[in-house]
Amino acid sequence: MSQHHHFDIVIIGAGAAGLTLALELADKHTVAVLTKGDIKEGSTLYAQGGVAAVLSEKDTVESHIQDTINAGAELGNQDAVRFTVEHSKESIDWLIDQGVPFTRNGEGDHYHLTKEGGHSHRRIIHSADATGLAISKTLIRNAKNHPNIHFFADRVAIDLITTQKLSSSVSDQDNKVVGLYALNLENDSIEVFHAGRVALACGGASKVYLYTSNPDTASGDGIAMAWRAGCHVGNMEFNQFHPTCLYDAKAKTFLISEAVRGEGGRLLLSDGTRFMFEFDERGELAPRDIVARAIDHEMKRLGEKHVYLDISHKDPDFIKEHFPTIYQRCLDCGYDITKEPIPVVPAAHYTCGGVVVDEHSATNITNLYAIGETAYTGLHGANRLASNSLLECIVFARSAAKHIRKSDSNDATLDIPDWDDSQVTDSDEAVVITHNWAELRRFMWDYVGIVRTNKRLLRAKHRVDMLQSEINEFYSNYKVSSDLLELRNLAVVADLIIQSAMSRKESRGLHYTLDYPEKLDQAEPTVLIPSR
Structure with a gap:
């Protein structure tokens, strides 16, 4: 009960x-x-x-x-x-x-x-x-x-x-x-x-x-x-990729604040060359979508795993006072931002x-x-x-x-039935969840990431449809767990992202596709309505 x-x-x-x-x-x-x-x-x-x-x-x-x-x-x-x-x-x-x-x-x-x-x-x-x-x-x-x-x-x-x-x-x-x-x-x-x-x-x-x-x-x-x-x-x-996440195995989710670039941080290639002004007159202070695409472009062009962010030309006391958390976290990973540039990569950041x-x-x-x-x-x-x-x-x-x-209402409390799990059993195949989880996140990164194409989106749509079928069958037959619930939700969200991306026949903001590189004259939001 x-x-x-x-x-x-x-x-x-x-x-x-x-x-x-x-x-x-x-x-x-x-x-x-x-x-x-x-x-x-x-x-x-x-x-x-x-x-x-x-x-x-x-x-x-x-x-x-x-x-x-x-x-x-x-x-x-x-x-x-x-x-x-x-x-x-x-x-x-x-x-x-x-x-x-x-x-x-x-x-x-x-x-x-x-x-x-x-x-x-x-x-x-x-x-x-x-x-x-x-x-x-x-x-x-x-x-x-x-x-x-x-x-x-x-x-x-x-x-x-x-x-x-x-x-x-x-x-x-x-x-x-x-x-x-x-x-x-x-x-x-x-x-x-x-x-x-x-x-x-x-x-x-x-x-x-x-x-x-x-x-x-x-x-x-x-x-x-x-x-x-x-x-x-x-x-x-429109999924925002933060341009500057610390590239380090011990700090996979640690981002380097926009404010570092706001206070003079420079983005560099491995040879020390600045590159942002080749993409936007605002350089490092361009909006995140432009900076993320520029970094992605340079990494793919050069076959690099990351670029560098450098604020070491600023006064060390200024850096430590304004960025104490970033300074300490980078130091823990072996990088002293007062003396050297740090490796950074884009990472999914905001929906x-x-x-x-x-x-x-x-x-x-x-x-x-x-x-x-x-x-x-x-x-x-x-x-x-x-x-x-x-x-x-x-x-x-x-x-x-x-x-x-x-708008407080006095709606009478409705009777809500207990959760019914009488028809399900405990799963002894958690590997199904683990495998689907890894596959979903991988094809979303590869096919629905910073740069998209029609073919990539079609591949992603095909895979997410199959995954949702497998996940729903699993959900119907086994008791729920935290991992299963998150996987179920991620599959729904992935499908919504793919559907929305396929419907936009232009490149605008965070949605950039090689098949429609230009921006349309009129901007319209994408609204999806579920069928009952």
């Missing part, structure tokens, strides 16, 4: 988006926060650079908007971009009120602002080079101290429960979310969470690629669950698409919200501007909270 939990709000994910929503709602609502592992784990924790916002008198809202539109290759939704930027300062003020220790300029009251690729002004507020860690620690501390916020660690969400799933007579228009099933990793039981509202704040899907800067939790769970429940999904072909939401983070399913990297708000367009992601988390989480407070 399943254990049942009842809350006003259930939030899946404890990053910046999820915890902001929890803290904004907890005064008048009971809130459950589910995490797959430790509550500290997630992409927010690893965000280095900072949060983009209009905080300087020399900067303007219009300038930030234009930089965002330009970086997004004119595909960003103008209303979403303006909404985000216009709410940037109040979001930073909220984080400061929460106690986030942003870096100050000397002993004064002003905060230090840095500049990153694609930005025309210094507008990145940060906490040294570990901004995500500072935000995460602060919000977790505040949430833990709130009596209405309850953490459920080691819970893997399986699927959303909607009125349409409980009754096939419910129309798409009247479909509502009422809860979810989750696997308790501590005892392998399936629990039922009842909720008037559910928010997906699960992060992105970069784990679908073989090489990624993301933690292991980034397996696209929220996007996949939303798709299976009937949500619209947008712009999944620009996701579950389609409005400015309140509401999906097309009533009472279901998606925030952070799980969501497609329209802000990023075809490429995310550096440090806009944490801003998006705060802005849209607070907007979702406002919307929930205004």
Whole structure:
């Protein structure tokens, strides 16, 4: 018999988006926060650079908007971009009120602002080079101290429960979310969470690629669950590859912040030659998609495994003060960034698409919200501007909270059946999961990576169709496990990425195909709608 939990709000994910929503709602609502592992784990924790916002008198809202539109290759939704930027300062003020220790300029009251690729002004507020860690620690501390916020660690969400799933007579228009099933990793039981509202704040899907800067939790769970429940999904072909991940076996997920290039870091070939100005007049400060493609091009042209990033020409004390985390991590791997260049490669970093939401983070399913990297708000367009992601988390989480407070309903709690596993058995062939997992991530890297072609996408589509058939058969016959659930979700997300990439007959932003190298005159988002 399943254990049942009842809350006003259930939030899946404890990053910046999820915890902001929890803290904004907890005064008048009971809130459950589910995490797959430790509550500290997630992409927010690893965000280095900072949060983009209009905080300087020399900067303007219009300038930030234009930089965002330009970086997004004119595909960003103008209303979403303006909404985000216009709410940037109040979001930073909220984080400061929460106690986030942003870096100050000397002993004064002003905060230090840095500049990153694609930005025309210094507008990145940060906490040294570990901004995500500072935000995460602060919000977790505040949430833990709130009596209405309850953490459920080691819970893997399986699927959303909607009125349409409980009754096939419910129309798409009247479909509502009422809860979810989750696997308790501590005892392998399936629990039922009842909720008037559910928010997906699960992060992105970069784990679908073989090489990624993301933690292991980034397996696209929220996007996949939303798709299976009937949500619209947008712009999944736009996957950002961070240009500069440390190339080292001991640091496979450690990225070198955009801010290193913002403060003068130079990209070099093995012979010490700079190359970025051959690809863009902004050199190392070009947007990430351009830098990643340039590095990929040079690596393939020369048959190299990596290029180099060099900031050793700057004062050593400046480097240690501004990049203490990067300095120490590189030193642990045998590289002293104050004296020598370090090897770097691109790695899957950010999912620009996701579950389609409005400015309140509401999906097309009533009472279901998606925030952070799980969501497609329209802000990023075809490429995310550096440090806009944490801003998006705060802005849209607070907007979702406002919307929930205004639209509280008194819907009667529906009966949700226990999880039925009476027809399945324990699997004795985990190798099937391991093999499919490795194959999926490999062909996504090879065929649906930084540079694409029609033939590569067709190969990928053929393989993902076969894999989904095998995975669904396995899912139907054996008891669920964390690895199986993640594999199932990754296969769904991979299929969405491939479908979206095949439908875009141009090269724009992060989607670059040799078969359609030019950009079309008119920019249109890619929106996929599940068939019932």
